Structure formats: C-alpha cells, structure tokens
Amino acid sequence: MKKTIVTLMLVAAGATAAVSCGSGSASDKHNDSVVSNETNDSIMIYYGRTIGGNILSNLDTYARETGDTLDKEEYLAGLQYLLSEERSNDFLSGVAGAMRILGDMEEYGKMGISLDRKKMLEALRASLLADSVDVARIQADGEALGALVQSVADKAEQRRLDVVRKSPEAIKNDRTGAAAAAAALKNNAGAVKTDNGIVAIIETKGKGDISEHAHLRLNMKSRHINGDVWQSTDTEQVIVPHGLAKGYIEAIKMLGIGGKGRFYIPADLAYGPAGLAQAGVGPMEWMIVDIEVVREDAPTATAGK
Structure with a gap:
C-alpha cells in the first residue's frame, strides 16, 4: 500500500472542510426548501471535481518525485465502494481499522512474513466476537x-x-585492519595479542580490576585504521564500559585504573559488518583506540595494592 493514499485522503478531507464552512445544513433546517435541486447538483459536481482535481495533482507530484505511480482505477474503485451508498459510522470505523492493519501487514511483508489474510481474519473475528x-x-x-x-x-x-x-568493501577493510595490527605487533616492543585478536600496546599498567558497570573518567580517542580520529572522549564525561563495543570493554579491563595504552581492535569486536554510518565507520573496519583510564567515580573497581 502506498503511503500517498493517506495524503490523498487528507486532501479530500481538506476539500470537505473548505466547502463546509457554515454552522449547519440549510436542507436539514428547512426541509430542502432553501436549497434547490439544481443547487444541490451543482454543489456535488463542484465538490467531486475539486476533490478529483486535488487527487490528480497529488498523484502527478508523487509520480514526478518518486518515479512511482498509483493505479487511478483501483483508487477510484475504493472510493466508489465506500461512497456509492450511505455507510454507517461503525462500518467506516472498520474501514479505518483495516487501513491501519494493512499498514502493519505491509511491514510484515517487507520482513518476509507470508501474508495469509484468511488466517488473520479468522483469528481477528474469533477474538472480536468473544463474549x-x-x-x-x-x-x-x-x-x-x-x-x-x-x-x-x-x-x-x-x-x-x-x-x-562478504562485500568487497568489508573484505578490504578487514584485511587492511589486520595488516595494520600485525605491523603494530611486530614494530612495538612489549605489544601483545590477545586470544581474540586485539593487539595491545600498553604504555602504563594501571591498578585493580574494572567492572563493566564502573563509572569511569577516561581520555579516549577512536581512530580509523588510517589514524584519523572520529570520536574523542575526555574526563568531562562518565563512561560505563558495559555500553561500549566488546573490544573496548576488554581494552579498558586490560588497563586498570590509571592505565594508558593503544589498542588495535578487530571489526567483530568493534562495529562489525554493520559499521557506524553516522560516524563514517564502514563495514568490518578495525579500530585504533587510545585509552587512558584516569579515575573511577563509583567504587566498583577493586583497587590493587
């Protein structure tokens, strides 16, 4: 179902408001003595032409902006079904409910869920008609x-x-990051590689064990593998490791309170194939992270002696 349907229905409602500006219906008050048949016919014709023209204009705009089209005959058939005879408010309420349900079903369809309307309606009917x-x-x-x-x-x-x-971009990013990490491991004395692939260059070893739920004050810079900084945190912010990517958590725990170091974090321990588009992090990018654990605000780390 195209979202433009809702817009077009609102256009029709707007047209109704435009021509219904009086405080009441003259024909209701005066038993049709004020409004002649000719006037009635003219109002209905102008009303229909106004709505039809507005809908056509919206369809034309929608087609030009999106390249998509709406079947005018199908749309007209829907209008005629509801407008060809008087319908109760209860019936129209059901139609409004069906429109909302169709919106949900459209989303389900996008997810690959099979749309068996008969089963859905049977279940709906049984629940709705319960005592x-x-x-x-x-x-x-x-x-x-x-x-x-x-x-x-x-x-x-x-x-x-x-x-x-499996995309070329992701494969390239992963290989570039792995190569940079391997070079850092080779060229830095004291660099170590963890079992899950993090390369750590620890400048200062801190004290104690850090909980994932500790409230920490950090100096931290996240870099692309080319060294460009894309995120920076200082001690003005409180950082709780639990909310960070797995590789960041492990790096902080390796340092302890007062520790400082640089870490090469594999993509699967950072932002993985999803990346972080808003920050310019591509799929399967490794991270270079400089971290200094300045202090802990809450007493959740066990200080070493």
Whole structure:
C-alpha cells in the first residue's frame, strides 16, 4: 500500500472542510426548501471535481518525485465502494481499522512474513466476537506476537549483515585492519595479542580490576585504521564500559585504573559488518583506540595494592 493514499485522503478531507464552512445544513433546517435541486447538483459536481482535481495533482507530484505511480482505477474503485451508498459510522470505523492493519501487514511483508489474510481474519473475528474481554489472553498474545516478529527481524538483519560481510568493501577493510595490527605487533616492543585478536600496546599498567558497570573518567580517542580520529572522549564525561563495543570493554579491563595504552581492535569486536554510518565507520573496519583510564567515580573497581 502506498503511503500517498493517506495524503490523498487528507486532501479530500481538506476539500470537505473548505466547502463546509457554515454552522449547519440549510436542507436539514428547512426541509430542502432553501436549497434547490439544481443547487444541490451543482454543489456535488463542484465538490467531486475539486476533490478529483486535488487527487490528480497529488498523484502527478508523487509520480514526478518518486518515479512511482498509483493505479487511478483501483483508487477510484475504493472510493466508489465506500461512497456509492450511505455507510454507517461503525462500518467506516472498520474501514479505518483495516487501513491501519494493512499498514502493519505491509511491514510484515517487507520482513518476509507470508501474508495469509484468511488466517488473520479468522483469528481477528474469533477474538472480536468473544463474549468478554480476556485481558491476560490479550497481553499474552501481544507478547507472543512481539517475540515472533522480533525473531524474524533479527534473522533478516543477520542475513543482511552476512551479505555485507562478504562485500568487497568489508573484505578490504578487514584485511587492511589486520595488516595494520600485525605491523603494530611486530614494530612495538612489549605489544601483545590477545586470544581474540586485539593487539595491545600498553604504555602504563594501571591498578585493580574494572567492572563493566564502573563509572569511569577516561581520555579516549577512536581512530580509523588510517589514524584519523572520529570520536574523542575526555574526563568531562562518565563512561560505563558495559555500553561500549566488546573490544573496548576488554581494552579498558586490560588497563586498570590509571592505565594508558593503544589498542588495535578487530571489526567483530568493534562495529562489525554493520559499521557506524553516522560516524563514517564502514563495514568490518578495525579500530585504533587510545585509552587512558584516569579515575573511577563509583567504587566498583577493586583497587590493587
């Protein structure tokens, strides 16, 4: 369903407001004695032409801006279905509900969920026509739905990231980072490589064990593999390691309070195939991170002696 439908319906509503500026209907008050048949016909014709022209204008604008089109005959068929005869407010409320449901189903379709409308309507009917409201059941059903949809979304995202991981850009970034880390390990005395691939060059070894939930004051710079800084943190900010990427957490723990060093962090321990587009971090980029753990605000680290 194209989002422009909502816009076009609002256009129609705007046209209604424009021609309904009086305080009431003359025909209702005076049993049609004030408004002649000829006037009635003219109003309906002008009203129809005004709405039709506005819709056409919006369709034309939408097509030029997006390159997409809406089937005018299908759209007209929808209008005629609702407007060809008088409908109750309850019926129209159902139509409005259906429009919202169609929006949800469109999103489900994008996620690869098969849209079996018959099954959905059968379940909807059974719940709607129940003799009483079962709050616990509604809550349980909602939670089950949320869990299932989230599972599908996670699988879809993982599939997308698997494709990105194999892209030429991601492969190049990973290889470039690994080569830079290998060179740093070779050319810096005292550099070490952890089991999961982090290359650490520790300038000053700090004291104590740091909890992931510690409130720390850090001087930290995150760099692209070419050395350009893309993020910088100083002691004005409180940093809780738990909220950082896995490689950052491990690096901070290696230092201890008062420690300082540089770390080459593999992509899978940083931002992985997803990258961090808003910061210019591409897929499978390694990070060079300079960290100084200045102090801890909360007493959650065990100080060494």
